[in-house]
Amino acid sequence: MSKKRKGKEKAREESNSDHDSDTIDRETLEISSTARNPSGKNQYASTPSLQEIANILREYHKSNPDFRYADYIDALARDHGYKIGRTKIAGYLSQLGLSTSSRGNRMPKSEKTQIILDELAKDPLQTRGPRAIKESLNLLGHKIGRGDISDVMHDFEEEGFKKRHPRAKKKTNRTPLTAVGPDEEWSMDGHDKLNAAGFGVYGIRDKWAKKRLHYRVVPSNRYAAVVGVVFLECVKKCGGIPIQGSSDRGSEIRDAYAFQKSLREMFAPDLLDAVVPSWMFLPSPQNITVESGWRSLFYTWGVNVLEFYNSGLHGGFFEQGNIVHEQTARWIWFPVVQRSLDNFCNEQNNHRIQKQTEKLLPSGGTPNQFYSNPAKYGGKSCLIPVEEAVVDELLANCQEGHERMRYVDTAFEEIAQAAYDALEQPEITLQNAWTVFRAMIGKLEM
Template identity: 65%
Template sequence: MPPKRKKKKPEGDSDDGDPPTKRKSNARNPSGKNQHAAVPPLEEIADIIRKYHSDNPSFKYPDYIEALMRDHDIKIGRSKIAQYLSQLGLSTSSRGNRMPDDEQTQLILDELANDPNQTRGPRVVKEALNLSGHKIGRNKISGVMHTFEEEGFEKRDPKAQKKTVKRSALTSVGPHEEWSMDGHDKLNEAGFGIYGIRDKWGTKYLHYRVLPSNRYATVIGVVYLECAKKIWSQTNVSFSTTGIPIQGSSDHGSEVRDAHALQKTLREEYWDDDDAAAVPAWKFLESIHNITVESGWRPLFYKWGVNVLDLYFAASIIPLVFLQILMFFFFFRQTSNWIWFPLVQRDLDNFCHQQNNHRIRYQAEKILPSGGTPNEFFANPGKWGGENCLVEVPAHRIDELLDEARETAREHMRYVDDEFDVLARDAYEALGKPDITLHSAWVVFRAMVEQLDRM
């Protein structure tokens, strides 16, 4: 019988009772502690995820992971963010859409009803549905559009449209290097003047306003300051203050007088830079060279404005006048303004939101960023080769100037009298505050005129 082998003592064992010596671990992180905190539970970051989803409907898993790390120092894995999105009922792909086919078709048709001139293609319709929380595949949308609006594809065929003048490439260092400003008059026949401010680098629609008139310098000064105040909410957590651009640009219209003066004054106060003397605070351009904002007017009008005009003039106003023949024209016009001005502003805000989430196809020859959305360009300019150029201004300074400017421009900015505004609010509440949309506006108008007649 072979002799029993003596068991080998573990390293560090000794006969005298001394404690064993610990082996040196080969693990990369023997402590098990990471540099980032544990992933917060869903209830703590649900609102953050929902906001990312709302502001950036084209976000994929890597985008959520990058944004959470960048903005909140939250390190999260692909599986966990997928789990959280699923629990919140959110999706990054139309493939996970379990909505019945007939419901998808109806949603598409409802969206097409907002575009009676058939100016939008399947991709734009898909983006609009994404923003309203409905993930529907492009093939499905295209199929429905071919079935119900085949002629729309012919209207949008570039070969059937007039060729535009070829422009030279635009250049810019980064967001807020230059704000391009201009007015738009094609909705004036309905009484709506539009004024817009667009960023040159990211082509983001910064601030677009519906006004009784876009010709007054005091009014455009207010629009400029409103844009400066709005910057904080548009940049999420990137900046601790609001601010202005390094440079403003516009055509030679006299309406920019106050905006020009404000830009020059604020930049002198808050931009202490070696290049300040070499870079003018404002650049005046011929209209055909004010490309950044001018290039946005065509899609704004043909994808949004024409539909607003059609729906505004769709109702037969004359029968309403006969029904209320004892009513003064004052009430007729004021009621129309009270309903339509806020409505058109909301719809314009929605259009700008869609455009800022519209993915710009990658163009290798383009100097300015491409292959993403304007919102993405702004959220992380470094990723796209840009440098943030915002001239930071204390929020209280902007608030002070804005209060003064609004008081000066008050008469040129209001679309109803103060006394009538009180009456209209009472009449609207008496009707139960019905929902006002582009399709229901004239129905609500008729009900309000009748209610005002009884008051």
């Protein structure tokens, strides 16, 4: 081939190459201009690293063990402004060992069975079903499937299924409730079925979220001064007061009513009592927000407290009329019953309520979720903020209430604490309370 011909072909190849390059550049430009995400950056620009949010995720899991992926996403966005996708959240939780499901639990069957049996031992009257046991274990950090729990319960507590069958119980007719949002109305009432053992219970429950806000074990729930202290404790705990309180017409509501009325006049003067009453007095059957929770509280929690308490009270080592025995028993039992009640309320506040389209109040979540994130469930917060210093001053002036809530003599508290310290402060539970009692009596009677 001549040099002239080779030169022409080389020029033609270079021309074609330039044309191809121009075509590619034009196509790239066209694709870039029509792409949904030409920059290559995804929408979650503020996605934090695992190291940044590890403690946050652990805290969410600890306080809300029934959280699902959507719950983690919502909570992180609401509380910290983080935008994280489902896949990323799943990866983070997996790396931290915080599974949202019990399917991946590779715990040996023998270990699972023992954990389940330990939880069942807290319920000697078999009042709780597999779902309730599962929720309790979730709060303790044990992700065990409902099927595994049911199998163990059928093996060891078959009779309990018959006791809990709906046909074995009388059903209570319920009246539909409506409310705008959390803290619009607090429902208050006392529970007397543990009074025979000396444990009065008083509870405050939010109408909209059905959250158990503040439940207290007291020597007697019949005194207005005591109920007033319980109300102020709830105000301090929540950071404010509701638009309205509600209760039956018992005389024990006197102080709580006075506190609600005066605090609302001070911190929400635009709410006229003639238009929106600060308190609603209801017949007991209509005070159903808190009343409707007493049955489950007693037959799930209270009967077991009485079972454990009476087993030692009549066990032959407790001397009725012996002041040391009586004061020691009260020193041990009042705090342990309060802790047990707190655990019960925590379990109930984390109990997921199935979605009910016909329900006027929120469903498809837990009372804790309804209360902390009302907008997601069609509500709005109604809390009236109150200065903490004002509440502290009111509490400081409630000497009668504090004195009536005292369950042992002041002088005996130091004596009992010294005996307990000598035992190296063992953890006290409903199951071992009487064992600790006998050990403390041994120290006190030396």
